[in-house]
Amino acid sequence: MLDVAKRYPGGVTAVDGLTLRVPEGMVFGFLGPNGAGKTTTMRMLVGLVRPTSGRIRVLGQPPGTPGELARVGALIESPAFYPHLSGVDNLKLAARYAGVADSAADQVLAEVGLTGRARSPFRTYSLGMKQRLGVAAALLKQPSLLILDEPTNGLDPAGVSEIRELLRSLGQHGRTVLLSSHVLGEVEQVCDRIAVINRGRLIADGTSDELRAALGGGELLIAADPIDKAAACLREHRGVRAVQAADGRLRVDAEPSLAAELNRTLVEAGIDVRELRTVRHSLEEAFLELTGTDEPDPVPTTTTGSSR
Missing domain, CATH: 3.30.70.100 (Alpha-Beta Plaits)
Structure with a gap:
């Protein structure tokens, strides 16, 4: 994305001249305080929100087009599924919409550790289990690019560890992962490179070592x-x-x-x-130093979260 901006009615600017390049085959961390513009940026990458200005290309395609969506899996905000259907039936339905075989549902359930609860209704899932099912839905198409917005939200330590290992595995097999997270330790352990935004602008981009080095080492x-x-x-x-x-x-x-x-x-x-x-300075110290202590302006919510 090149010099991208998103302005909402009322004068709120969610993203302000953001230029971001994510190298292929990398787990790329996307950090920023609440309201910094992370989720808005991710929505724009999959065509849920249109930018006010600037240029976006995802895997060489405009966002939201069939050519782009066929190669992108996304979990943005909270996953939405039918509460009365089981986890596997929700995924089979999503697989049919995505044009992939029903058998993909069993495969991705195993990847995220939900095989044992595959036939339980979604309404009985804990928050952490719902997050895992959302990641599973994002993996159905075996996408080239995986966009994950807070994928470990609500997970217990064991669940966080499982998703962390899954993300490492995905990155090692050549898939590109764009990961937004508030758990800085998770980002530090998983991500090859990190971008930090604040008030919709890119303020730092580098490895975790490079960001810490900015504080003097x-x-x-x-x-x-x-x-x-x-x-x-x-x-x-x-x-x-x-x-x-x-x-x-x-x-x-x-x-x-x-x-x-x-x-x-x-x-x-x-x-x-x-x-x-x-x-050594921690990534958290670097993050706080880069973003400062002021709270960014709130960003209005105009669309619902989705798993695609």
Whole structure:
């Protein structure tokens, strides 16, 4: 997508000049605060919402066209199924609409771990089971591109782990996955690359290591005696940006590559160093630093979620 914008009546801008390129065969994370424009972007990618301006191509096709939809599977917001039908019957119905064999339903149920509840009515499913069925529906066509909006919403830790392994497997077999999630640990473990948007604009794009590196790579955690003398000594070092005492240790804002030099400086000053280790910035810290603390403007909901 190139310079894409989506503006709603009333002056609300959900997406503002967004340019996003997702490489093929990659699990691509899509992050942003609530209201940042993630779901609106995903809706535009499958033709549920039309952009106000800009150009979108998905697998070389315009969004929402038969050529695009035949190769794309999507779970956007909450999955919608017939409550009185079983999980497998819902999937068989979806398979017929998609033009694939009924047998695909059993295959994807096994992939998402729902075989044991395949014949239970959808209305009896937990929230986590409904999410898994939504992922299964998105997989029916064995798509080249899988678009998943919060696929682990409502899952217990075991379910999150299962979906995480499924996503890893999908990425390893050449399928492209676009994954939106609020679980930053999940994104960090699964995604090859991450884009961060805020207020509808792209503000960062890179690997998780590259995003963390934007904060300076990390800190040094030092336990030394006497601590006051150690803090004063470190503050005089040209490579130390800041020193803060916390829980009997010193958090030192300095490049991890200075660890040996700082250790030597403290020892030469007669200070006993009991611990010195690097504390890497987390993806969560990078995300909060990139997006800031202001809450984005709310985005109106104009369409219902769907599994396609």
